[in-house]
Amino acid sequence: MSESNRDGGGRYSPSVTDADILGILERASAPVMTATEIADELPIGRSAVRKRLVDLHERGTVERKSVGARSVVWWIVDEDDETPDFKSGFGSFAETDLEEQVEKASDEFDQGVEERQDALFGH
Structure with missing residues (x-):
């Protein structure tokens, strides 16, 4: 910065x-x-x-x-x-970073798929 x-x-x-x-x-x-x-x-x-x-x-x-x-x-x-607080139904996962971890894993997966598609199809 x-x-x-x-x-x-x-x-x-x-x-x-x-x-x-x-x-x-x-x-x-x-x-x-x-x-x-x-x-x-x-x-x-x-x-x-x-x-x-x-x-x-x-x-x-x-x-x-x-x-x-x-x-x-x-x-x-x-x-x-x-809107009701849906997080209250998360039980033992409430107040954790599970949601962020899932999103991060999803993004990493998507990036891997995109890289493989580029390699296979030359985009």
Whole structure:
């Protein structure tokens, strides 16, 4: 990181703020976005965006839904939304990083598949 990313105390400050991420979600033409779509509009990668979205989700700012085998979509929480807390049904896995571990493994799997496809089909 450059010196311009340091705050007055010398600590690094994020080059992309939560407001930047939320702004992209607010301006989106679709009601939901993937981390990849958000990352395409920011100077940080998909993994960093996903981590920030997970943090925003834990604070109740955004909501998420798994769609398909390995895709997750995100949207800003409607303050009037009374969505139940599905994590309460996770039992012994509640308050663990299982969700993040599964997403990481899924991304690694997807990357491996893409690399094999490229090798086989020359894309």
